[in-house]
Amino acid sequence: MADLIDSVGQLLREAAATVVLPSFRHLAEGDIEEKVPGEVVTVADRRAETLIADGLRALLPESVVVGEEGVAADPSVLDLLREPGPVWIVDPIDGTGNFAAGHGPFAIMAALVRGGAPVAAWILDPLAGTLAVAESGSGAYVDGVRAALPDDASRPLxxxxxxxxxxxxxxxxxxxxxxxxxxxxxxxxxxxxxxxxxxxxxxxxxxxxxxxxxxxxxxxxxxxxxxxxxxxxxxxxxxxxxxxxxxxxxxxxxxxxxxxxxxxx
Missing domain, CATH: 3.40.190.80 (D-Maltodextrin-Binding Protein; domain 2)
Structure with missing residues (x-):
């Protein structure tokens, strides 16, 4: 699993470097559309999802991908989440409104689900270069450092x-x-x-x-x-x-x- 964790992290960084960041603050008027009132999508969302989805399928050839833009184009894709085998969930640009407006934050996210249960997750902040990962039963890490939240609830909220x-x-x-x-x-x-x-x-x-x-x-x-x-x-x-x-x-x-x-x- 460690190799897969690293490979997916590298794939998200590749999408950031080749698609997302080169488009940041360089989108033309026609590169931004409104999917539904108040919710936009950009050409970078679609290109990044294609790149990431192809890479994930190559890592696990028996897997399927449920991506935000894929579901927007065909809502029946969402039904794949109920498949018993490995399913990837992809958000090519989380925070597209921020991205399209030329400011952060935004993120590139992926998760691996088996039998409906999440088993691994990745969140990349392309601007900061920070990668957070988690594996079910094995903890969460931010840039390689294990995260452990305190159990103290008495401090100011x-x-x-x-x-x-x-x-x-x-x-x-x-x-x-x-x-x-x-x-x-x-x-x-x-x-x-x-x-x-x-x-x-x-x-x-x-x-x-x-x-x-x-x-x-x-x-x-x-x-x-x-x-x-x-x-x-x-x-x-x-x-x-x-x-x-x-x-x-x-x-x-x-x-x-x-x-x-x-x-x-």
């Missing part, structure tokens, strides 16, 4: 709640709860970076409403393997093969319970 897509009643409840949070962060519009920031201690929690697998499977495994907690708002486990909304990630179980009580009770 620092985190973000992505409330743009929340239903109105839940949004109002969360906003009231945020007044009791010690330091409310504005949100980065890049799920990959939010998860890495939890693992590195830059923030304690983040709450999401939309939970598409390419946005959350890599980061959820990373936080879990570092000792954090990632669960649905009702406390249930995040299952990328099941439909659903709402996800709360926190640096440890005690912090998860504290944030949940503050924002959602």
């Amino acid at each position: 620092r985190g973000a709640a992505m409330n743009r897509f929340l239903p109105a009643d839940l949004r109002a409840r969360v906003r009231r709860g945020l007044t009791a949070i010690d330091e409310v962060l504005p949100g980065l519009h890049c799920a990959g970076r939010e998860y890495v920031d939890i693992v590195t201690g830059a923030q304690d929690f983040v709450l999401f409403w939309r939970t598409l697998p390419w946005d959350h499977v890599p980061g959820a495994l990373l936080v879990h393997e570092a000792g954090g907690a990632v669960r649905r708002l009702d406390g249930g486990q995040y299952d990328p093969t099941a439909d659903g909304y709402g996800l709360l990630a926190a640096a440890n179980e005690a912090t998860w319970q504290r944030v949940h009580a503050t924002l959602l009770s």
